[in-house]
Amino acid sequence: MSWSQIHPSQKILLVVTTGGFTHAAPVLEIGxxxxERGHTIEFATLDGQESWIKPDEYGFVTKIHLLGPGPTTEQLDAHYRRMQAWDLRDGIQPAFASKLMFDSFWPQTYHGLKNIIAASRPSMIIADFFAEAAHDMYVEYNIPITIVAPNWPPLQLPCSYIPGQPGFQLPGTMTSEDTSMWLRIKNETMILLDLPAIMRLFKWTRKQRSENGVTYPLHKPKKPDYLLFVNSFVGLEIPRDLPPTCAPVGPLLSPTWSPLDAEHEAFMNRHKSVLYIALGTHIILPHRDIVTIVTGVLRLMEEGLIDGVIWAIPKTGRKDIDxxxxxxxxVGNETEDLHLADMLANKHPDCLFPFFAPQRAILDHESTKLYFTHGxxxxxxxxxxxxxxxxxxxIFSDQIANTTRLVAAGVAECLDKFSFTSDELYTKAKKILESGDNGSYKRNVLRLQRIAHVASHRKEYAADLVEEVMYDHELRFDKDGKELRPMHLQTAESRMSAFKANNLDMYAVCALGLTVTMASIGLGGIYLHRYRAQLIGQATSIIVRGWRNLYTALRG
Known part of the structure; x- marks a missing residue:
């Protein structure tokens, strides 16, 4: 049998809706x-986001499907301002307005995917975790799905020794091994305190689904019966027990990246110790925070800890800057006052404020000594x-957890967005910059860099699992759609009752048998005790009669 017969080419649909290009990039890397293995790749997204599929970078995408308009600039601006002001320590309810906004795009995604499937059914859907409608395609059309997320999703894959829910863990939370009792309690009770708001969210979701003809609940079992990938790796991600359907497959990074343009290359070549700052494409820092950061950075420059800074601030991020x-x-030996507008216009020779920076090229450059990020x-x-x-x-969501983990891994220092000062920024940056080649930061960065390079090959493993599930799914159903055998990666207890999966039925039978045995022994003892005289007499009579019969027989 030929290779093409054993490994037939399949059509795979990649789905990315809200969330931005950082959500699309990992999905596209698996694609x-x-x-490269010969499968046909199509891409479904919201209007305007088709520009992501540049021919020189993602020329393997053969067709683009548009699912309708995405969030407006005003909606996204309100979302990022809301998240910027959100303090996770106050609970998760403030984030629900953003959750509702993103979920409002579910109907058009749901109907759009149904139309795509009606025209040409794919063999697999690989979707960003924001594309909830992918779960509905799995339920309604029995199309296998793969969900790609930045961290493990909440309310799934519970882990007793990791407090709280992924994406909603309080700052400083790692595992129960090194988290205080009080912080563990706060993590576990935070969602309980917001239960009324959570119930309203669930009610709104049910209503929206019902209005679009969907009466079943969203398919998200605690142990997924579909592939679930996390764009992270153990070392940054906390190790945990996982079923065969789930795997950390990151870092999902492109094998190539945009080189330095002339402006950035000239700047990097003129400087030997550069601080690179990028706090998110859509983050709008308040003016006071901009001033705080600039003050701390200028102090680092004055003391010679860095000799240059590149701070990428897009147009949206400059809205609140005075x-x-x-x-x-x-500058040199001279001290002068410079307006922020002049600095943003790159009039300081050692500061560069681009609207966009070739981030990976900057991070790869030997002159870059420290990266200030939102995590x-x-x-x-x-x-x-x-x-x-x-x-x-x-700033919000997985950035909080990632910051904690980066610090725990020994590669970072952290700042609190609500309380950081220029002195704290200066002190913590200095601590890293002065640690030297033999310091713990250098050692831990090299350690995780090596691990990350090895882990980056796991995109191949992700593709392996996708192919496994496609081929298994194709041949475990008959022509009428009847399931002939269970999914090969699904563990058996997922198909059993909790009573049987935990051997409680066996324990119950053993307990019943032991109870009957002990009861029998007990009742027998009571009977013997009550009728002991009569039983002893009967036994004595039987023995005497036996001996008498034996004696008679011997004499005869």
């Missing part, structure tokens, strides 16, 4: 490997892959 604010800077999954993966120590200030 890249599958395309350009008339003056800061005292030192998002992609940023953390890229920093570790390129071997740079980190100053992390988590």
């Amino acid at each position: 890249r490997v599958l395309a 350009g008339n604010q003056a800061v005292r800077v030192k 998002g999954g992609s940023s953390a993966n890229e920093a570790l892959f390129h071997g740079k120590p980190i100053l992390s200030m988590g």
Whole structure:
């Protein structure tokens, strides 16, 4: 049998809706490997996001499906401002407005995917975790799915020694091994305190689904019966027991990246110790935070700890900056006041404020000595892959957990977005920059860089699992759709009752048998005790009669 017969080419649909390009990139990387293996790759997304599929980077995508309009600029601006102001320690309810906004795009995604499937059914759907409608395609059309997430999803894969829910863990939370009792309790009770709001969210979700003809609940079992990938690796991600359907497969990074343009290359070549700052494409820091960061950075430059800074701030991130604010800077031997507007216009020779920076090229450059980031999954993966120590200030969601883990891994120092000061920024950056080649930061960065490079090959393993599930799924159903055998990666207890899966039925039978045996012994003892005289008499009579019969027989 030929290779093509054993490994037939399949059509795979990649789905990315809300969340931005950082959510699309990992999905596309898995698609890249599958395309190299001969599979046909199509991409479904919201209007305007088709520009992500650049021919020179993702030319393997053969067709793009548009699912309708995405969030407006106003919606996204409100979302990021809301998340910027959100303090996770106050509970998760403030994030529900953003959850509702993103979930409002479910109907068009649901109907759009149904239309795609009606026209040409794919063999597999690989979706970003925001694309909830992928679960519905699994339920309604029996199409296997793969979900790609930045961290393990909440309310699934419970782990007793990791407090709280992924994405909603309080700052400083790792495992029960090194988390205080009080912090563990707060993590576990945080969701309970927001139960009324959670119930309202579930009610809204049920209503929206019902209005679109969907009456069954969203398919998210505690132990997934579909593939679930996390774009992270053990070392950054906390090790945990996982079923065969789930795997950390990150860092899912492109094998190539945009090189330095002329402006950045000239800047990097002129400087030998650069601080690179990127706090998210959509994050809008308040003016006071901008001033705090600039003040701390200028102090690092004055003391010679760095000789240059690149801070990528897109247009949206500059909205709240007061350009008339003056800061005292030192250029050469001269000290002068420079307005923020002039700094943002790159009038300081040692500061570069681009709207966009070729991030991976900057991180890969030997002149970059420190990366100040919000700690998002992609940023953390890229920093570790390129071997740079980190100053992390988590803004929301997985950024909070990633910041804690980066610090625990010995590669970062953290700042609190609500309380950080220029002195703290200076002190923590100095601690990293002065640690030297023999310091713990350098050692731990190199350790995780090596691990990240090995782990980056797991995109091949992710593709292996996708192919396994496709081929298994194709041949374990008959032509009428009847299941002939269970999914090969699914563990048996997922198909059993909890009573049987935990051997409680066996224990019950053993307990019943032991109870009957002990009861029989007990009742027998009571009977013997009560009728002992009569039984002894009967036994004596039987023995005497026996001996008499024996004696008679011998004499005869």
